[in-house]
Amino acid sequence: MTNFQRARSEEQRAVRRQAILDTTAAMLEEMPVGEVSLNELSRRVGLAKSNVLRYFESREAILLELLDRAWQQWVADLPALVHAGVDQGAPVSRRAEQFAAVIAASLAGRQVLCDLLSAQAGVLEHNVSLQVAARYKRAAVANVADIAALAHQHLPELGASAPQLTAAMIMAVGAVWTHARPSPAMLSAYEADPSLTAFKLDFVTTLQEMLATLTAGTIARESA
Amino acid sequence: MTNFQRARSEEQRAVRRQAILDTTAAMLEEMPVGEVSLNELSRRVGLAKSNVLRYFESREAILLELLDRAWQQWVADLPALVHAGVDQGAPVSRRAEQFAAVIAASLAGRQVLCDLLSAQAGVLEHNVSLQVAARYKRAAVANVADIAALAHQHLPELGASAPQLTAAMIMAVGAVWTHARPSPAMLSAYEADPSLTAFKLDFVTTLQEMLATLTAGTIARESA
Numbered sequence: 262m263t264n265f266q267r268a269r270s271e272e273q274r275a276v277r278r279q280a281i282l283d284t285t286a287a288m289l290e291e292m293p294v295g296e297v298s299l300n301e302l303s304r305r306v307g308l309a310k311s312n313v314l315r316y317f318e319s320r321e322a323i324l325l326e327l328l329d330r331a332w333q334q335w336v337a338d339l340p341a342l343v344h345a346g347v348d349q350g351a352p353v354s355r356r357a358e359q360f361a362a363v364i365a366a367s368l369a370g371r372q373v374l375c376d377l378l379s380a381q382a383g384v385l386e387h388n389v390s391l392q393v394a395a396r397y398k399r400a401a402v403a404n405v406a407d408i409a410a411l412a413h414q415h416l417p418e419l420g421a422s423a424p425q426l427t428a429a430m431i432m433a434v435g436a437v438w439t440h441a442r443p444s445p446a447m448l449s450a451y452e453a454d455p456s457l458t459a460f461k462l463d464f465v466t467t468l469q470e471m472l473a474t475l476t477a478g479t480i481a482r483e484s485a
Numbered sequence: 486m487t488n489f490q491r492a493r494s495e496e497q498r499a500v501r502r503q504a505i506l507d508t509t510a511a512m513l514e515e516m517p518v519g520e521v522s523l524n525e526l527s528r529r530v531g532l533a534k535s536n537v538l539r540y541f542e543s544r545e546a547i548l549l550e551l552l553d554r555a556w557q558q559w560v561a562d563l564p565a566l567v568h569a570g571v572d573q574g575a576p577v578s579r580r581a582e583q584f585a586a587v588i589a590a591s592l593a594g595r596q597v598l599c600d601l602l603s604a605q606a607g608v609l610e611h612n613v614s615l616q617v618a619a620r621y622k623r624a625a626v627a628n629v630a631d632i633a634a635l636a637h638q639h640l641p642e643l644g645a646s647a648p649q650l651t652a653a654m655i656m657a658v659g660a661v662w663t664h665a666r667p668s669p670a671m672l673s674a675y676e677a678d679p680s681l682t683a684f685k686l687d688f689v690t691t692l693q694e695m696l697a698t699l700t701a702g703t704i705a706r707e708s709a
Binding site for chain 1: 580603610612613614617619623652661664667668671673674677678680683694695703709
């Protein structure tokens with residue numbers, strides 16, 4: 262095979278991989294992670310399932326790569342949002358509240374990221390090889406480190422606890438997302454019984470409260 | 486039907502329901518929630534699947550009832566543990582740390598409760614009727630209220646935020662549980678790459694940190 266042919270083949274491979282990722286991303290805009298099947302994905306991308314599996318080892322491997330991309334995109338957008346939303350001259354308690362508000366608001370329009378974050382440990386990290394698991398974990402560690410550095414820049418009072426706070430925040434995003442997406446039965450129950458309606462969680466409001474509490478708690482414990 | 490016959494039939498129903506619950510509980514000691522199938526459960530309890538479904542409307546309805554029972558058992562055990570583990574004469578920051586440590590330690594041996602809590606919103610509240618969803622939610626609200634009252638008794642500094650803290654703690658339990666149960670692939674990745682080992686979470690340690698941070702943050706924000 263000449264170099265030209267190999268390059269073209271490499272390029273074709275990259276195009277196919279991108280088509281698979283883009284198609285999966287489009288499906289995630291329509292349906293939750295749990296409903297994205299390899300069968301439907303193959304049909305939409307116009308490849309045999311066996312052919313899709315020559316580009317990615319499993320459905321979960323595709324979703325982990327999408328999660329990393331969505332996470333990186335979010336990390337890239339955050340500095341400008343935090344800079345605009347956190348008043349550097351404000352006292353620490355005020356900055357902590359503002360930081361939590363910016364992070365929660367920045368996730369309001371990122372359903373796919375939130376859905377994938379909520380599924381990462383329990384679903385996506387299963388049915389992949391050691392290599393894919395390790396590559397994803399390294400990427401996740403880097404994403405957490407980027408957010409921790411940003412948090413520390415605006416809240417130096419976090420001291421050495423910024424990475425731990427960030428990891429807790431990511432777990433909180435997944436948990437609040439899951440709890441703020443009630444099942445159809447629970448939605449009907451909320452509607453039928455006004456005494457239960459108070460327990461129907463709004464994603465951004467609940468997340469903002471939990472992130473503000475985690476941030477304030479980290480600072481309080483750091484200064485204790 | 487005479488009253489005697491009706492009573493005996495009611496009693497038999499209760500015995501059957503209890504057998505189904507006990508068998509499911511035993512299965513959960515052996516396998517994660519996701520692997521508990523109605524087929525295997527029916528086989529073990531010695532009833533046809535259609536017969537099991539005359540006692541509970543779905544697999545999820547059985548699991549929700551088990552979750553409520555495990556949760557109530559935990560709530561019943563907590564007061565003595567908190568009383569023994571939290572020093573009433575200590576300053577608030579110390580009591581907050583002790584409270585988090587007691588709660589985290591009390592969950593160390595309660596795998597079934599943790600597993601069911603982690604599955605409640607995303608899995609268990611699906612595939613049930615409005616009635617079962619509402620009954621479960623009312624029970625969960627009561628369980629949260631009991632823990633909130635206990636928290637407030639030992640940490641009056643929580644003020645009106647004890648229920649919100651408790652709800653956040655329950656979400657944290659489910660999230661940390663899921664993240665502290667790595668997939669086989671991720672376990673291999675941790676073993677193969679020492680730089681990743683630091684990200685392998687220990688359930689009780691990680692939970693204790695997150696609960697302590699939530700508690701300290703709630704108190705800090707309450708007093709702000």
